[in-house]
Amino acid sequence: MADMLRTLTLEDSYRSDRSNVVGEFYVPCLSLANRYDRAVGYFTSKSLAxxxxxxxxxxxxxxxxxLIASPHLTDGDIDEMRAGYTYREIIAKAVLRELDPDTERPSKELAxxxxxxxxIAQEAMDVKIAIVHGREGLALYHEKIGLISDKYGDTVAFTGSMNETSSAFLDNFESIQVFRSWNENDKGRVDILRSDFDELWAGRTPRLEILDFPAVAKERFIALGERAGELSNETKDPEPLVVSTDLTTLGWARLPHDVELRDYQKTAIAKWLSANGRGVLQMATGTGKTITALAALDQIGRQLHTRDLSLVTVVVVPLLDLVEQWSAELRNFGVVPIKCRDLAASWEPxxxxxxxxxxxxxxGSITLVVTNATxxxxxxxxxxxSIDLPLLVIADEAHHLGAEHLRTALPAHAQFRLALSAxxxxxxxxxxxxxxxDYFGDILTKLGLKEAIDLGAxxxxxxxxxxxxxxxxxxEQYTELTVKIGALMRSQEPDSVSEDDNSPLGMLLGMRSKVLGHARAKMPALREALExxxxxxxxxxxxAxxxxxxxxxxxxxxxxxxxxxxxxKELGLRAHTFTxxxxxxxxxxxxxxxxxxxxxxxxxxxxxxxEGVDxxxxxxxxxxxxxTNPRQFIQRRGRILRRAPGKSxxxxxxxxxxxxxxPALFEIERRLFRRELARCVEFAGYAENHGEALAKLRELRDYYQLLDV
Incomplete structure (x- = not known):
């Protein structure tokens, strides 16, 4: 069901160097939950907000x-305890101090x-105060655990160093570990954390004393709720409660000091800027398209920033893995993006x-990374x-967006547009x-395989x-399919001649591809190569x-x-599937x-x-x-040709x-085989052993009269 916690894509851990913990974890989980048990560190107004x-x-x-929290005691509170004052009175005073109705508060905190x-007024929230009876007197309770549950019985538990204080959300380096009740590997840990919290709430944890929330504190909380409501009614456009993702640059991308752009990347960026921020970068897989795009984002951001303008950037990618890859690169550029994937509840708030x-x-600037499906x-x-600010659309593997169901979704009001594809x-x-x-503009730069190798990319x-x-x-199967493909291609019906796998031609080409891909003779040939x-x-x-x-x-x-x-098993290699x-x-x-x-x-x-795995x-x-599409081979060869230390x-x-x-199928076979053979010939021509490789393809090229490819 769409409103279940288990439908969310959750990481095993969140760290502030790679995640927007609030936006990626708290908001989506709580939006689907009906129960929230939380044990935190200090009870402060900022942490509560x-x-x-x-x-x-x-x-x-x-x-x-x-909610269970430990009181935030001042030096004065501690001195009073040492002077013999009743600790319960001092703790109550510390709690009330955080909820002082006369304190001036930022509108976000008050909200x-x-x-x-x-x-609390609706009796939907209960608070208790925890203190530790240590060997040398009272100590503060600092355990940080949480359990978020939905109406179906699923629970997300988390623990770690995420103190719910202002500094923990905005400045400090924090991390949490996440466990899911529906995951067999996590279930035991979730059960332990559930038991620990229930025992704590019931006051059955040794050395810990659990105090009821003071009645006066409840009244102050309710009064703050009424005051916040009045302020909201008085303010036409209230300032939203947000946590800035980058306080120093307001979300603008900045090229890292340890990244040095190659000349072809600088040229591509210059051409894109000269084309008023529109165009296509056709660059071989492995040549740094992502870095080039982010460096372009840096440059357009600098121009807008000097004019006191904002920017919303939407990075569109075909796969979930690419969401993570782009998000990691964006963080290197100083940007914590919002990852938009799966259910709207996990990203829309x-x-x-x-x-x-x-x-x-x-x-300032914000950046969203979104899958094609979302x-x-x-x-x-x-x-x-709803976006009425300058908008930049960056399309990775942009060829996907040419499909009819995707190209109609491209926003016409995007001022800046950048397409990336090999x-x-x-x-x-x-x-x-x-x-x-028509949408993105002309191809501004072409960096093919040979040029990328010659440049050392x-x-x-x-x-x-x-x-x-x-x-x-x-x-026999191949021949039957080829006859049908030929008839369909000769008909030239617009609905038939389409790359879409679900089109009539796409389905036939896919079936033909399966016959070729599963040819039995490949297995003994593979054995020989693996040996x-x-x-x-x-x-x-x-x-296949x-x-x-x-x-x-x-x-x-x-x-x-x-x-x-x-x-x-047969050759004894240490192998594993990756599917x-x-x-x-x-x-x-x-x-x-x-x-x-x-x-x-x-x-x-x-x-x-x-796509999406480096x-x-x-x-x-x-x-x-x-x-059937030569693009897949081009992408795969680009991945194997990426440079790495020790790789010559x-x-x-x-x-x-x-x-x-x-002979009866010669013309249609020649037409189909031309592009398939062309990628083999091109790849052979740029290889170190090009003479040997081209010689192996000569007979096929002769038969199909394709010596021109």
């Missing part, structure tokens, strides 16, 4: 809060206290709050339409390609095409998706499992193990390594299958299926 973050949604859910006051704050202060959803589109031209979709150009490589035949039954690298690390194997298509319409075993059996079936945490551990060059030798994948250490890639060259072993060469 910040506890209120995310509670508007919680309040609408009819939620209940149980937060007011919300808690209303919850933080995004709207940040926009309100930006309008209120009239200077970008086109109604909630994000409504947010986009392959902006869409496969069999000229309308989508033209739409991208990518590593040199050796390329080994391995030609494999189809079996008789596979050739030459039994002692090597940093190896990637790209497999799913199982082999059978002539009766069924499917055979999954190729990824066949390859793991071959590499791991969507592995949990996100496990995939992260696999990447770390792979990068050591000591533990894991081989990663076996299908599409999970295509593996610069990879040295050897086996291309068992690629989709890479090796790509490409398993190329030779079609049955039926």
């Amino acid at each position: 910040l506890v209120a973050r995310g509670l508007e949604g919680f309040k609408r859910n009819g939620g209940r809060i149980r 937060g206290l007011g919300l808690l006051g209303r919850l 933080a995004a709207r709050n940040a926009l309100a704050a930006l309008r209120a202060r009239r200077k 970008f086109r959803a109604a909630a994000f589109q409504a947010l986009l339409s 392959t902006p031209e869409r496969w069999f979709d000229p309308a989508g390609t033209d739409a991208l150009k 990518l590593t040199r490589y050796r390329y080994h095409p391995v030609l494999v035949p189809l079996g008789d039954d596979e050739a 030459r690298h039994r002692d090597s690390f940093f190896q990637l194997i790209y497999c 998706e799913g199982g082999a298509p059978l002539i009766d319409g069924g499917t055979g075993p999954r190729q990824v499992e066949q390859v793991l059996e071959l590499a791991g 969507s079936r592995e949990h996100k945490r496990q995939r992260r551990d696999l990447l770390r193990s792979f990068a050591t060059g000591r533990d894991l030798q081989v990663l076996v994948s299908m599409r999970c390594l295509d 593996l610069p250490d990879a040295r050897v890639a086996y291309m068992l299958a690629s989709s 060259f890479a090796e790509v072993i490409d398993f190329v299926v030779t079609p049955p060469q039926d």
Whole structure:
């Protein structure tokens, strides 16, 4: 169900160097919760105001809060205790001091206290005070745990150093560990934290004394709630309760001191600025498109900042992993972005709050990173339409946005636009390609494979095409599909000629690709290649998706499992699959193990390594299958050619299926094979062993009369 905590994408931990803890954790969780148990450090007005973050949604859910805190004692309080005053009276006085109705408070602080006051008035919030009876007298309770639960019984528990004080939210380096009750690995820890809190609340924890919240303190809380309500009614545009993500630069991106741009990156940025902040950067995978875009964001931000203007930046990416990758790079540039993905409840409150704050202060910048799926959803589109500030759209892997269901979602009022792609031209979709150009502008720079290698942006490589035949039954399937594809392509129906996998042509091309990808002859050829690298690390194997298509319409075993059996069990290589079936945490551990060059030798994948995963250490890639779209091969080769310490060259072993060469299908096969063979020929031509690689492709090029590619 959409309102369950388990539908949120939660990290295992949050640290202020890589996360907006309030916006990414508190707000989405509390927006779906109806119970919040929290044990904090000091009971101060600032800490209480910040506890209120995310509670508007919680309040609408009819939620209940149980809060345990330790009093904030001054030196004077401690002196009075030593002088013999009753400690309970001094603690009550310390609590009341934090809720003094005559104290002048910032409107944000008052708004937060007011919300808690209303919850207390509605008997939706209970507070208790904890003190420790130590060996040398009274001590303060400093445990930091929390449990957030929904109406379905799911609980998110957390513990760590997140003191709910003003400094903890704004200045200090803080971190929390997160545990989910629906995760088998976390359930035991959640149960322990639940038991600990319940025992604490009931006053059954040894050496701890739990005091009821003073009645006078409740009255003061309720009065603060009424005062905050009156102020809200009097103020036409109340200042929103927000936490600045970057106090020193107001959210503007700044190029890190340890990043030195290459000349081609500087040239690309200059061209984009000269084109009034619009255009496409066509740069080979691995050449630093992300850094180039963020450096451009830095430059446009400096121009706007000098004119006292604001900026909202929306970075659109195709995959969840790319959200994390871009967010990490943005943090290196001094920006803590809002990550928009999954349910609107997990990001919309933080995004709207940040926009309100930006309008209120009239200077600065905020950045949103959003997946394609969330970008086109109604909630994000409504947010986009409400933006009345200068807007920059950065599209990573921009070719995806040429699809009809995505290009219609691009905001027409975006003043600045930047598209990034190694392959902006869409496969069999000229309308989508033209739409991208119309929206983003001209291609400003082209950095191809050869130029990137010559400039030292990518590593040199050796390329080994391995030609494999189809079996008789596979050739029969291939021929049948090719006949249907030819008929459809000759019809030139607009709805048929489309890159969309669900279009008639897309479905047929996908079926043809599966036949080629699962060719049985690839397995013995792979064995031979792997045997030459039994002692090597940093190896990637790209497999065909799913199982082999059978002539009766069924499917055979999954190729990824066949390859793991071959590499791991039969050849004794330390190998593991890297697919969507592995949990996100496990995939992260696999990447770390792979990068050591000591533990894991081989990663076996299908599409999970295509976009959004950075593996610069990879040295050897086996291309068992690629989709019908040449873009996939281009992206994969770019990943294997990324530079890394100690990496002098890479090796790509490409398993190329030779079609049955039926004379009746010559023209359609030639048309289909032209682009597929072109990427092989191009890659062979730039390889260190280009003569050898091109020689292996000569016979195929001769037969299909494609010596011009």
